[in-house]
Amino acid sequence: MRVEHASARLVHDYARGGTGMAADELWALEAHLEACGICRERLAAAVATEAPEITALLGAVRSDLDSRLDAAAPAPKRLRRRARLPRWATPVMVPWLAMTAGLTLIALLLDFLNPDFGEVSPVLLLAPALPLAGVAAAWSPGLDPAHELTSSAPRAGLYLLLRRTASVLTVLVPVLFAGGRLTGVTVAEWLLPTLAFTVAALALGGAIGVGRAAVVLGAVWAAVILAPALATQRTPLALRPDQLPAWALLLALGAGIVIARRGAYSVLRNPR
Template sequence: MTHPAPSLIARYATGDRGVDDATVWALEAHLESCAGCRSGLAAALAPDLHGLLDRASVGIDAAIGGGPAPVPVSRGRRLTTTARLWPWPVSAVVLVLMALGLDRVYPQMPSLVMLLAPVVPLIPVAAVWSRPLDPAWELTSSAPRGGLWLLLRRTLAMMLALLPVLTVAGLLTGHSPAVWLLPALALTAGSLLGGPLVGGVDRAAVALGVIWAAAVVVPSLQTRHAPAVLTAGSQIWWALVTAALVAVLGAQLRHRGDFSH
């Protein structure tokens, strides 16, 4: 197993903001199973440990002795905070409805629903992985692996919310979900894998969306022909690509070994 460099452990111990989130999650997952690296972390924390404990003890004594009672967070406030993410899946649904309307108006053109369905899920996926858009980012990333798994569950929730809308829109235009579902899953998995390479999953999702628009949507509208990547014959290749990306993603979640030496 590859171990993180002592310098990385020291940066993590001091709360260095230059360490990206993917590395933090991977480091915390590694620390759970490696006693040697935990000892290195303890050594890195030792200079500030006693002062931290003293400050914590004073704060707890003050709170117990006569500090103000904690104010419970109301359900309405929690819903308001979470609601900041919902405009993005709503905008994806609106985009699908607009594409459906254009398909009705211009039936001689390639179906916009079919062309956009693979990349529409990238809109909410980019939102749930965007640090500026998540009001609870510090909370979701505070526990080892908690933030990563929570964001993966959010991604799944957004996909499950959009798939029925895309399915109904596709059937109304005469296209089976089998045409766009595998490309959508492949692009979503690709954005999750590409996030650490480009500085964020949201950036990777935007980049894949732009590439898809330039390479598939625009040429199809110009030639008025359905793209080869969305035909029945291409599905076996999309299945292989999706399976490979999901396998790599699962392997990285279980055994991330890209620490520097």
């Protein structure tokens, strides 16, 4: 496959500071440089000729850092283990994912103990809302100390948010699958509502922030689905098998909104 490289004009304009470049050109060039070693080499050569003062500054910083790093103590093993997390993940997600998986196991235990829940399955009731906590933690400015740094990177925005959301689902879906098999709930009954509700949180998050969207949808689920189901001890209408096409439609609609508003997830002045 033929790879398109950045033009010489773009590389030289970027080397001079990029002040005259359009925002979309600047973003596209930075995203390309992240994955293209050839263009990074061209940029390094351009910086040496177009901005020698930057080369001198980088050399001074490198020399200073080399001496400091040589004298620094090695990182503790615990921190080294954290460093092996995927570069698009954040350590703050780990306790939230553990908590969410724990809630799934508690729901499974309640289903087996079978207190007076009637025909309703706690696993089925909680499955759609469980990923919301992990999704909120994945892109919350208050929970991620490096949020402003990561959200301003070229590959941030929707790309990073989707990867972090996928990491949440990667952890939770196997747990829910096991819980569903043990309690007799079919995969489609919990998977479609779970995916639709997660995508709905992302779609609403493009307008009010992902964290706020997760809180709002969680409250709506508790008030409209969870509380009435526990009160009547019946499976709510929204979670019955004949409603699966409606969940599929909601999933498609939410995905369409996320794609159409993909630029909303990169806005720094109102962090998502």
